[in-house]
Amino acid sequence: QSALTQPRSVSGSPGQTVTISCTGTSNDVGGHNFVSWYQQQPGKAPKLVIYDVNQRPSGVPSRFSASKSGNTASLTISGLQAEDEAEYSCCSFAGRSTLIFGGGTKLTVL
């Protein structure tokens, strides 16, 4: 399976809303409701921010939301804060116990 496609970078000013896309195929993103998103600060381990397309784990701020349409999943961060600057990666079930990731998107808070 090929990796999921994410933009290499996005940016926004504090308070703005940014959306990061994650495009796959009908075999992965489009075919299953098991898409998760991870936030990773430099030199740190990834942190789960969204699972099962749009579920937010306990402790993740409500300004993090996500959705899916067809073969594309999206992570939206509203009310952008400086601490949101990080790399964001999507992950999708792709059948037969296989999970694939996107290449990651670097979010810069201007």
Next chain:
Amino acid sequence: EVQLVESGGGLVKPGGSLRLSCTASGFIFNTYSITWLRQVPGRGLECVSTIGLSGQSVYYGDSFKGRFTISRDNVRKSLFLQMTSLRVEDTAVYFCARDAVGASRGVWDYWGQGILVTVSS
């Protein structure tokens, strides 16, 4: 506090072997599947292998079948990854992560800090 701590990384020559360990604390180890993931510097994450609760059920990514072996010791609350026939392209930071919900849904709620494996002559 849930903690996962990897060890055993380092420098190894191409074709060589290395055994990674992941020691868990702060939760009932034998009630969670655990996954090894890796991240090549500057590139995306990749699932290496997952092991079920008792160790009977294992999964390997295509790139790792036949070369890597995952195992666990529920008494010692430890996870292992035996890596053989290592290639330069296996150079990466390796993470162990707790599978929060199982069933290959990609939901890892706790991660270790990561351990660097460098394959170079």
